[in-house]
Each structure stands twice: as C-alpha cells, then as structure tokens.
Amino acid sequence: MVISFFFDNEQIFGQKAEEFVLQWVTIVGGFALVLGVFSIVRVNARAVAMKSRDWPFKLMTVVSVFAMAVPAMLPVSKSSNGGKVLFSIIPESWGSLFGTGPNSIYDWLFNYLDSPMMETMFAMLAFFIASAAYRAFRARSADATLLLLTALLVMLWRVPMGEAFLRLFGDSVPDYINTFIMNGFNVAVQRGIIIGAALGAASMSLRIMLGIERTYMGKG
Amino acid sequence: MLENLTFVEHFQIWLRAFLILSLFSFLYKDNIFYKFSEHIFAGLSAGYYVGLIWRSVIVQQLINPMFDNSEWWLVFPGILGVLMFARLKPKWTWVSRVSLAFVIGNTAGIYLISSLHGMIFKQIAPMMVSVNQGDGLEKILLALLVIVGVITTLVYFYFSKEHKGALGVTARVGIWFIMIAFGAHFGYTVMGRISLLIGRAEFLFYQWGGSLTQIF
Amino acid sequence: MGFWERIANIDRRWIYLLVALSVTLPMIIAMKFPIGLTPEAKQLFNAIDALPDSSAVMLTFDYYPSTIAETEPMSVAALRHMFSKDMHVLTVSNIPLGGPSIAERVTRAVAAEFGKEYGIDYVNLGYRANYVAVMHGLASSIESIFMSDNTGTPLRELPMMQNIKNYDDLDFIYVVADNATVDYWISIVNAQYDIRVGSGVTAVVAPKMYAFVESGQMTGLLGGMKGAAEYEKLLGKKGTATRGMDSQSLVHLLVIFFVIVGNIGYFASRKKEKK
Numbered sequence: 001m002v003i004s005f006f007f008d009n010e011q012i013f014g015q016k017a018e019e020f021v022l023q024w025v026t027i028v029g030g031f032a033l034v035l036g037v038f039s040i041v042r043v044n045a046r047a048v049a050m051k052s053r054d055w056p057f058k059l060m061t062v063v064s065v066f067a068m069a070v071p072a073m074l075p076v077s078k079s080s081n082g083g084k085v086l087f088s089i090i091p092e093s094w095g096s097l098f099g100t101g102p103n104s105i106y107d108w109l110f111n112y113l114d115s116p117m118m119e120t121m122f123a124m125l126a127f128f129i130a131s132a133a134y135r136a137f138r139a140r141s142a143d144a145t146l147l148l149l150t151a152l153l154v155m156l157w158r159v160p161m162g163e164a165f166l167r168l169f170g171d172s173v174p175d176y177i178n179t180f181i182m183n184g185f186n187v188a189v190q191r192g193i194i195i196g197a198a199l200g201a202a203s204m205s206l207r208i209m210l211g212i213e214r215t216y217m218g219k220g
Numbered sequence: 221m222l223e224n225l226t227f228v229e230h231f232q233i234w235l236r237a238f239l240i241l242s243l244f245s246f247l248y249k250d251n252i253f254y255k256f257s258e259h260i261f262a263g264l265s266a267g268y269y270v271g272l273i274w275r276s277v278i279v280q281q282l283i284n285p286m287f288d289n290s291e292w293w294l295v296f297p298g299i300l301g302v303l304m305f306a307r308l309k310p311k312w313t314w315v316s317r318v319s320l321a322f323v324i325g326n327t328a329g330i331y332l333i334s335s336l337h338g339m340i341f342k343q344i345a346p347m348m349v350s351v352n353q354g355d356g357l358e359k360i361l362l363a364l365l366v367i368v369g370v371i372t373t374l375v376y377f378y379f380s381k382e383h384k385g386a387l388g389v390t391a392r393v394g395i396w397f398i399m400i401a402f403g404a405h406f407g408y409t410v411m412g413r414i415s416l417l418i419g420r421a422e423f424l425f426y427q428w429g430g431s432l433t434q435i436f
Numbered sequence: 437m438g439f440w441e442r443i444a445n446i447d448r449r450w451i452y453l454l455v456a457l458s459v460t461l462p463m464i465i466a467m468k469f470p471i472g473l474t475p476e477a478k479q480l481f482n483a484i485d486a487l488p489d490s491s492a493v494m495l496t497f498d499y500y501p502s503t504i505a506e507t508e509p510m511s512v513a514a515l516r517h518m519f520s521k522d523m524h525v526l527t528v529s530n531i532p533l534g535g536p537s538i539a540e541r542v543t544r545a546v547a548a549e550f551g552k553e554y555g556i557d558y559v560n561l562g563y564r565a566n567y568v569a570v571m572h573g574l575a576s577s578i579e580s581i582f583m584s585d586n587t588g589t590p591l592r593e594l595p596m597m598q599n600i601k602n603y604d605d606l607d608f609i610y611v612v613a614d615n616a617t618v619d620y621w622i623s624i625v626n627a628q629y630d631i632r633v634g635s636g637v638t639a640v641v642a643p644k645m646y647a648f649v650e651s652g653q654m655t656g657l658l659g660g661m662k663g664a665a666e667y668e669k670l671l672g673k674k675g676t677a678t679r680g681m682d683s684q685s686l687v688h689l690l691v692i693f694f695v696i697v698g699n700i701g702y703f704a705s706r707k708k709e710k711k
Contacts, residue, residue, distance in 0.1 A: 005333045005628070019580040022573035023281070024297035025326045026581060028319050029566030030277030031301030033532055037266045038308060057259040064263025065270070072271025076588075100275045101587040102540050109264055110537045115501035116236040117261040118534070119420060120243040122502035126417035126459075126687070127247055127452045129410055134451055134694035135444075138702050143399045148699075150403025151410070152692055158411050158639075158662050160469035161685035178474055181404055182646050184362050188369020189401035190647040191343050192394075195370070196377050198339035205332035208324060216324050247452050268533055276536070276563050280584050323566065330568045330624065338623025338653075346651040366650075405643045408660065412506060412639030414459075414687045415661035418680040419505020421459045 041065055068114070071105035074098035150185075153177060222430035230431050237428040240420055277301075369397040440704040443697065451694070458690045462682030471681060476649055477666035480634040480656025484514070484608065489521045491607040492600050496621070497529040497539040498567075498613035503638050504538065509664035509677035510612045510636035511542050517671055519550040524596050525558040526606070528574075528582075530567035530617045536560070536586050555594040562586030567617050571624045575603050603629045608655075614638040618645065622653050636663060 004018045044058040052058075075083035076099040078092060087095065100106045139145040156162030157177045166173045207213035225233070242253035243261075282298050285291040300322055306315035347370065349363050375387060376394030383391040487493070495514060499507040518525050527543055529535030539560050547558055554560075561582045564570045573581040578601060584590045591597040599605060609631055611621045618635050626633045632655045637645055639660030648654035658667055661684060664677035 005337070016576075016580070019573065019576050021326060022569045023580050024300070025323055025569040026564040026566050026573065027277055027281050027294070027297040028300045028304070028323050029569070030273045030281070030564070031304045031319075032323065033269055033565055034273050035304055035307060037269050038305070040262070040266045042308075054255065057255050060256070061259045061263035061266075064260045065267040068264045068267025069270035069274070072267075073274045099587070100271055100536070102544065106268075106271050107537055107540070110268060110534065111541065112232050112235055113239065114261065114264040114268060115504075115534060115537075116423075117239050117243060117257055118265070118501040119416065119504060120240045121261070122413075123416040123420040123505075124244065124247065126413040127455055129413045130455045130687075130691055130694060131448045131451045133410070133691050134698045137695050137698060139699055143395055146396060146399040147403040147406065148695065150400045151406040152695065154404045154407030155410055155688045155692055158407065158660070159685040159688045160471050160681050161467065162688060163472045164469050174472055179358065179362065180365070181400065182643070183650055184365040185369060185397055185400040186404045186643050187647050187650045188366045189373050189397050190644045191347075191366070191651075192370045192373030192377070194343055194644070194647055195340055196374060198335040198343075201331050202335040202340070205328040205335070208328040209332070216320065248449060265533060272532055272536065272563060273565070275588070276586075277565060280582075280588060281564070284588075285583055327566070327568060330572060334568070334620060334623040334627070338627035339619075342623070342627055342653055343647065343651055401643070408639040408643055410691055411660050411662065411684065411688070412503075414684055414691075415506045415639065415680065416503065417455070417459055417505075417687075418661070418683045419676075421456075421683065422463070422505075422676065422680065425460060425463045 037065065037069075068106060068109050071098050072100050076101070076104075150181060154181065222427065222434070225431060225434055230435065233427050233431045237424060237431075240424065244420075368393070373397055438705075438708065440701040444701040444705065454690060455687060458686045459683045462686055467682045467685065469681070469685060471662075471665050471669050471678065473666050473669065474659075474663075476646075476657040476659075477663055477670065478656075479649070480610075480636070480658060481517075481667060481670040483632065483634055483655045484517055484610065485521075487521070487523065487607050490523060491521075492524045492526065492605055493518055494526045494528060494606050494609045496609070496611045496613065496617070497527055497535045497542070498531050498611060498615065498617040499535065499538070499638070500531055500614060501534040501538065503614040505676075505680070506638045506661045506664065507612050507614055507636065508538070508542060509661065509675050510658055510667065511538075512546055512675055513664060513667045513671055513673070513677075514610050514612070514636070515543060515546040516549070516673060517667075519546060519552050519557070522557075524600070526561065526596075526600060527558065528561040528570075529563045530570060531615075532563060532565070536562045540586060555589070556596055559591075559594055559596050560586040568620050568624060571620055575625070575629050577602055603631050606631060609633045611635040612637070614641060622648050626653050636667070 041062055044061045047058045048055050048062065075086055076095045077083050078087050083095075096103055097105050137148060137151075139148050154177070156166055157174050163174050166177070204213060208216070239257050239260075242257040245251055246254040282294055286294050300319040303319045304316050306312040347363075347367055351360050351363060372390050372394035374394075376383075376391045376398060378387075378391075381387060484493070495511065495518070497511060515525065525543070527539045529539050539562075543558055543560055544554070547554070552558060561578070562585060564581050570581055578597070579591050582591060585594065603609075603625065609621060609625065611618050611633060613621075613635065614637065618637055618641065621633050621635070625631060633653075634656040635645060635654055636658035637660075639662075642657065642659030642663070645654060645657050645659070649657050658664055661677050661680050664675070665681050668675045668678045
C-alpha cells in the first residue's frame with residue numbers, strides 16, 4: 001500500500017496487483033465481522049442450556065439471530081444448485097422473501113423491528129444528557145465556566161429560536177459565532193487533535209510494519 | 221396527515237410503537253418489556269451481520285465469481301477468512317494470526333499514508349497563509365487565532381516534559397482553547413441527542429397518532 | 437432541606453417528563469422561526485447545484501439506524517436535488533449494520549418521486565468490509581470490489597455502470613455519515629485521488645469537520661438536523677428536518693434552563709455550606 005502511493009504499481013507488480021490485495025482484504029475482513037456473532041450465540045446458548053438467570057430472554061436473542069440470518073442466507077432463485085433443491089420443495093414465488101433485497105424477511109425485520117429499536121436506544125440518550133446537564137454541568141472553575149458558556153452559546157446559535165434571540169443583540173452575532181468559535185477556536189483545537197492523532201496513527205502503522213508492535217497478535 | 225392505512229400498515233406502525241414504548245419504559249424503571257425488546261434487538265442486530273456478510277462477501281465476492289467466472293484464486297482469501305474462526309478455539313488461536321497479519325499489515329500501510337499525506341500535511345498547509353493588507357482584520361485575526369490555537373493545543377498534549385515556565389504558560393493558553401472547543405462540541409452533542417429523540421417522537425406523534433385516529 | 441437543595445435533588449423522571457413535553461408541544465403548536473443559513477451549508481448546496489445536469493455523483497450511506505433522524509433528511513434532500521438535475525447517483529455504504537438496507541429504502545422512495553429507474557439513473561452498490569480498503573479499491577476499479585450490486589445483479593448488466601468505472605468517472609462524492617468513515621473519504625479519496633468531497637454528518641461529528649472545510653479538503657458541510665434543515669431550505673422543499681426544528685429549539689431552551697437552575701442551586705448550597 002505504501003509502495004503503491006509512491007510508484008506506478010502496475011509497472012512494478014504487473015497489472016491489478018493492488019486490486020487483488022484490496023479485494024482480498026475486503027473478503028477476509030468480512031469473515032472477521034461474523035466472528036463476534038458466533039461468540040454471542042455461543043454465550044447465550046450456553047446460558048439457555050444451563051437455565052441461568054434470564055434464560056428465556058437469552059433464548060429470544062438466539063432465536064432472533066437465526067430468524068434474521070437464515071432467511072437472508074437462503075437462495076432467492078433456481079439459478080444455483082441450492083436454489084434448485086429449495087424450490088423443488090416450496091414455490092419459486094417465495095424466493096423474494098429470502099435474501100437481503102427489498103421486501104425480503106430480512107429487510108422487513110430490519111425496517112420494522114431492528115431499526116426502530118436501535119433508533120430508540122440512542123434517542124434515550126437525550127433524556128440522560130438533559131439530566132446530566134441539570135446535575136453535573138457546573139461552573140466549578142474558570143475553565144469549566146468557559147466550557148459552559150460556550151456550550152450555552154452554541155446551543156442557542158444552532159436552533160432557529162435561539163438564533164432569533166441572538167439577533168436581538170446584533171444581526172451579525174450568529175455569524176460571529178460561526179466565524180470565531182466554530183471556524184476559529186474549534187478549528188484550531190480540532191486541527192491540533194487531528195495532527196496529534198495522525199502522528200500517533202502513523203507511528204503505530206510504522207511500528208506494525210517494522211514488527212515492533214505485535215500486541216494485535218497477542219504478543220507483547 | 222396519513223392516507224388511509226391498510227391493515228398491514230396499521231400492524232407495522234403498532235409493532236414499531238410497541239417496541240419503542242417498551243424501550244422508553246426503561247426511563248421509568250427496568251421492566252420485562254424493556255428486557256424483551258433489548259434481547260430481540262441484540263439478536264436481530266447480530267443476525268443482520270450474518271445475513272449481510274453471507275450475501276455481500278461469501279455469495280457475491282466468493283461463490284459467484286468462483287463458480288460463474290472461474291476465478292479460482294479467490295479460494296485463497298476464502299481460506300484466510302475461514303482461518304479467522306480458529307480464534308474460537310484457544311488452542312488454535314495462532315492459526316488465525318496469518319489472516320489477521322494480512323488484514324492489519326494492509327490497513328497499516330493505508331493508515332500510514334493517509335495519516336501523513338491526507339491529514340498532517342493537508343492540515344498544516346492551510347496555516348501557511350500569506351496575509352495581505354487588503355484582507356481585512358477579521359481574516360488576519362482568524363488566521364492568527366488558528367495558528368496560536370493549534371500550537372498551544374499540541375503543546376498541551378505534549379506530556380514528555382513537565383508543564384512549567386514557558387511551556388506551562390503555553391499549555392495554559394492551550395487549555396482555554398480546548399475548553400472553548402469542547403464547549404462547542406458539547407453544544408453540538410446535546411443537539412445531536414435531542415434530534416434523535418425528535419425522530420422517535422415524530423414517529424409516535426404523526427404515524428402512531430395517525431393510525432390511532434384512523435382506528436378510533 | 438432548603439428550596440435549592442430540594443430542587444437539586446429532584447427525581448430524574450420529572451426532568452424526563454419535561455423533556456418529553458418540550459419535544460411534543462411544538463408538534464401541536466407550531467412556532468416556525470426562520471432557519472438561518474451557514475456558509476458551510478451554502479457551499480455544499482452550491483457545489484452540487486453547480487454540477488452539470490446528468491453528472492455522475494456518489495452518495496454514501498455511512499450511518500447506522502441510530503442516527504437516521506439527523507442523517508436521513510440529508511440523504512433525502514441530496515437525492516431530491518440530484519434527481520431534479522437528472523444526475524446519475526451511485527450509492528455505497530461502509531456501515532455493516534443497516535447501511536445497505538437504509539440506502540435501498542431511501543433511494544427507491546425518492547427515485548419513485550422523480551420517476552427514476554434503477555440501473556439507469558441510480559445504483560446501490562451495497563456494503564463491503566474494511567472501508568479503507570474499499571475506498572482505495574474503488575479508485576482503480578469499482579468492479580474489483582463490487583462485482584455485483586446490493587441485490588446481487590452483476591454491475592456489467594446495469595446500463596449506468598457502463599460509464600462509471602472508478603473515481604475518474606465521478607464528479608462529486610457526498611458523504612452522509614455518523615462516524616469516522618468521513619475522515620477517510622477526506623484523507624484517502626480526496627487527498628490521493630483528487631475528487632471533491634462534501635459531507636453531511638451528525639452533530640457529534642460536525643465540529644471536527646470544520647477543520648477539513650477550512651483546509652479546503654472538504655467542499656461544504658451539514659451539521660446535524662439543523663444542517664439538514666438548512667439544505668431543505670436551500671432546496672425549497674421542506675422535510676422532516678425543518679419540521680423538527682421547533683422541537684429542537686424548545687428542548688435546547690429547556691436544557692439551557694436546566695444548566696442555569698442547576699448552577700444557581702449549586703452556588704446557593706455552596707454559600708450555605710460556607711456559612
């Protein structure tokens with residue numbers, strides 16, 4: 001990847017070398033994602049088998065995994081060998097229910113169960129953040145006061161009602177907030193953090209490439 | 221207002237509303253409805269990964285090209301992928317390191333270049349501005365503010381030397397910059413979280429409410 | 437227990453109730469304050485608006501279902517803008533949980549509004565693992581990473597893809613994201629392949645993106661639901677983001693009120709302790 005940045009890799013490695021490597025990485029990376037699901041099923045199935053606390057709920061987790069995954073994995077048409085076998089048992093018109101396309105069982109479960117629940121889980125954070133603002137957001141020191149005042153100003157500026165309120169103090173006040181707080185102080189600090197983090201990422205990459213960093217392999 | 225809903229549409233709206241309210245019920249206290257929804261949610265999300273990877277990786281990137289286009293060399297990344305599962309047995313964990321090294325090595329190469337070329341150089345370059353007389357006070361002030369802010373922020377995060385003397389003063393200025401930026405970030409975070417709640421409230425009010433008014 | 441101590445120790449559920457009421461009230465009584473525009477939102481809108489009709493653009497769905505209240509209005513508004521200019525839209529998702537499904541649902545719904553046809557006017561590529569490798573891979577050949585689209589149709593069978601082979605054939609990339617993928621669209625795709633990238637991101641991600649806009653690496657930015665509302669205003673078509681702005685305003689005021697009351701209580705009880 002590093003060499004391909006500096007040189008014309010087609011001339012060095014022959015055509016498509018980089019393409020192959022990147023294609024392979026996307027394939028191997030896909031398997032890594034499923035690895036975690038095996039652990040979830042194993043842990044929950046064990047809890048069900050041992051009838052540990054809340055086991056009926058854990059059973060529902062395992063059932064949900066299969067309810068989502070199995071229809072997605074079934075063939076959608078007769079074009080494959082698996083499809084020929086499946087659709088000799090059930091009508092071929094049922095094929096649209098399988099796979100991951102629109103109107104499939106997988107798609108329905110995602111749109112009407114999984115997605116609304118995930119949206120709600122994160123929506124609950126609004127209540128917690130409001131409660132935290134009430135209980136913990138204190139002007140205990142000069143630094144904390146600076147943070148607090150900026151937060152209040154930005155909260156006002158980012159909503160139409162607050163912006164209308166700020167305009168009472170001058171028509172350019174909202175523009176000044178965007179210019180000096182967001183494009184001034186904020187850009188400066190974000191840039192400092194970006195540069196610092198990028199230096200860290202670059203040095204870590206170099207350590208990995210030189211074999212100094214091997215913790216990802218479980219070695220010190 | 222919603223158009224006349226069919227039975228299936230009513231059912232879909234009520235199902236979503238039930239799950240949303242079950243999860244929100246946790247705000248009052250932990251209960252059986254919350255646990256029910258939470259466990260289904262975890263299972264479905266895990267199942268989603270399996271379905272997606274089966275379709276997009278195993279079928280589309282491996283099986284189809286191998287059998288339809290005779291791209292048999294794809295068996296190698298397939299094997300590397302399967303080796304990942306060796307991690308599930310502690311005795312065989314070492315086998316998975318081959319695949320892991322392949323992915324990590326490749327990603328490290330990409331990160332090295334993107335960090336240096338795409339982040340560091342590209343972020344430093346715009347600070348090398350030439351200020352002209354005609355630029356106006358606002359632009360000059362802003363350019364100065366950013367340069368001072370970047371330097372003092374980096375100094376604040378430099379922990380190899382004790383923050384005393386000139387370094388201490390610079391780091392102190394850095395803290396002020398950081399506090400203002402984090403304040404702005406906090407304001408944005410509050411905004412984001414509230415938006416997510418609005419999304420759910422709009423569903424309950426407009427869609428579930430619409431269904432309710434049509435039924436009753 | 438004094439008044440301020442009682443106020444400070446109020447049951448959290450009263451706070452939750454007030455938040456819920458503030459979100460719902462504007463849905464009954466609309467306030468309709470004007471939505472101010474930021475230069476960053478205008479820059480993004482103008483960049484897409486200035487593209488010639490029938491240009492090829494990429495729209496990413498790099499967000500989880502958890503943030504669709506903020507991000508989906510951005511995707512919808514962008515698609516409306518792009519389809520109204522007869523652009524060819526190629527979508528991709530780097531999010532394994534929900535991204536490809538959201539892309540399918542949103543693009544098909546907006547395409548139906550404009551009578552656009554799948555495969556001719558728009559294509560959903562779907563998802564591939566390891567997004568940094570995907571971003572690099574698309575530079576040399578889209579087909580090397582996505583042999584087929586999200587539903588399994590080979591790309592060579594889709595008419596639109598006959599003219600789009602890699603980044604060179606795209607005029608603009610509009611990233612809608614709620615996570616770090618947007619950093620790599622900038623540091624890999626924009627930096628190494630010199631293609632313009634604009635973004636619509638969640639409010640949590642937005643402050644960092646200002647640094648990329650200021651450096652010229654990013655062409656325009658929408659931050660959170662307000663950003664989406666700005667784009668809807670520029671497009672002249674109100675959507676869910678504009679509708680949500682009243683609730684957003686009221687809850688912000690409530691949170692500000694909470695912070696002020698909380699601090700008054702804090703200082704009052706501290707003064708009492710000192711005495």
